[in-house]
Amino acid sequence: MTKAQGTHPGPWLSAGRTAAFGALLVTIGPLSMALYTPALPTLTDVFQTTSAVAKLTLTVYFAGFTVAQLICGPLSDAYGRRPIILGFFSLYLVGSLMAWFAPNIETLLLSRLIQGIGASSGVAVARAIVRDQFSGEAGARIMNLLALMLGIAPAFSPTIGALVLGAFGLQAVFLLMVVYAACILVLTLTVLPETNLYRDAKLIQPRYILSSYWTLLKSFEFLRPSLILGLTIGVIYTMSTILPFVLIDQLGLSPLQFGLGMLLQSGSFFAGALATRFLLIKFTTKVLLNPALFLCGLGGLALFGVTHFGQLSFVGIMIPVGLFAFGAAMAMPALSMQGLDPFPGIAGSASALMGFMQMACGFLGSLVAAVIVPDPVVALGVVMPGMALGALFLHLLPFKKRAMEDEAVTHSGKPPR
Template sequence: MSERRVAIFGAVLTAIGPISMAISTPAMPEMVTAFSTNQAAIKISLSAYFGGFAVAQLLAGPTSDAFGRRVATLGFMAIYLIGALIAIFASSVETLIVGRLIQGIGASVGVTVARAIVRDLFTGQEAARIMNLIGIMVAIGPAMGPTIGGLALSAFGWESVFILMALFGACIIVGVLALLKETTIPDRSRIRPARLLSAYREILSEPRFLCTSMILGGSVGALYAQATMLPFVLIGAVGLTPTQFGLAMLMQSGAYVSGSIVLKQVSRRIGGTGAVRVGLACCGLGGLLMLSWNLILPATLMSVMGPVAICTFGIAFLTPQVVTIGLAPFPHIAGSASALMGFIQMSCGFTAGLAAAAVGSPVLAFSTIIPIMEFTAVAGYFGYLALTRRR
């Protein structure tokens, strides 16, 4: 497939996870009332999505190696569609949690297959360039997600956000059938337990892979984790309406788009290493601002979203290069390596989401948990540098 088609498909597949999260966030406070439950239960429904997404990647990646990228994508997207339908017709918060869990399992194929397809066809700076293009296009969906979700919520109620997800899943299935070509040679022996364990053992034996996954887990994982907190911080503590919340989230996705565009312009000048360092500097600065402003001063729109925008700008800089160097040693098991990287990334978001539910106070959780994750990403890079120098 052409570089453009790979970038478009990669963007659509990667975006299914963030969009399924972003569209639903404005409806979370209303779902508390609709199901006669509490904030913690609704947060758990999103954490269930994260959990299904994270764990299922460990199967989605090897499945795409064993049966091909097309077959794996179609199968898991069918599961995603079933989960969306369960959520639409949920009559209790327990049913909603089950639907979100199933949705997460289905959506797990997106980022795994997208990265594997890029690794199948491209390497080095070419792969990093495509990942950056994917990042630019991916940002458009999550940027509009909260806004669209907020408008749909105001017009049609909370069920409408899951109807939008079901339509998105159906469109992906049609697109895969019509346009996606197979990019790997399927090998069904790769799904056997012994081969599967051997592949993951090989990947985990590379400590630099663990460090790159730690960078992504701390930085990108923070985006997933704060999705469970920001609706309650901005709507509950700051006092925004759901529609205003959707518009405020444009600061986050706008920062990602801006970072991706700037990176495209300066990448040849600063190189991959320079891009990662700029990105991590932004993540560290944003984490410090979150920690200092919101623990000392009352939460406001700018004290919350300003640091979020700085961190997100940095994530756009570091993600393409970190993903590329993390997957580079594993061309023969790109699906499994991509799956394990995604599992670590999403597990960090899932764990932080559970920690936020346990803390109780949305502002306190946001102001402490997210900075810790950003600092973890910085620590992962220093670990990577130490291992590289040793070699």
């Protein structure tokens, strides 16, 4: 396969602009939850439903987000990054409008599913845009900038969501999502150049999709960092479904207090990304990965101790959560680039499968918390530590690298034959 016909339609984005635009794309996932989580207890009153059904609105969002990534990634390899962003974010806009005007819980569930499908392109395409232009330590620094910016919006989103909820009601929260999606669409049309120079429509054929994913799944170089990252980021997604019911229902915080309190989690993630930015001046991402994952494991152990042996309190819960978030932000750049670097020709598929693993871990974690361990305090003290220690175990467990069977895909960018 050769590069797409013609020259590049615009200048390559600078590192800063790549990180900023990528952050806008990946933020749609946590933003769609962070704005929304303070309203979960309110939702049960507005739609006259139960807390289990309220949690289900997050679960269906996870499901749509998780599965759709496996399609939009190969689509972006085949047709380019821009058209996929435009198509899927238009779908997200439709889902947000449906949620805004939802007359009942059934419509809201459907709208959240559509939102999840539409938002899936954010994670899948953002990392591919970075990989299209950068690799190695340079790419890791961009991923760190992306993580740095990713920490900003979720840090303030619960507070904004709580303020909007208190002032204007539940529907106004979804109106914010409508505005965000519209901004992404306008920026994509006016600012983003097409970065995928290897796009080829053949890559969307089922045999190519399956071959690409099989190449990734049998690769040690992809699978190990992706599973570790999936468990790590999956913890953050899982906590978003548990913490509102622990902090609001169990500890008596108001939605606004909850939103303000969540600044500790997102602020810690931001602080971890900022610290990593300065540490990368002297250290490689590989060197920083060990302490990062140890911090995640320590946070998990501390949360287990607090929920099982200590006095339940806001500070006692949020300090371990903040410790974990700090370590997760440090680990993200190294793990992302370790999984993407060997696969320039199928970067969209690699990014999509990596994102799928993250959301799948978050989905499974939230499902366990909602169904198998319905007590939110017990779930917080078991599910999160288990996932955090699982990531650390995978990192420490020695693996023997297997030879890549399809060098054409991993290094030359050609599709599988």
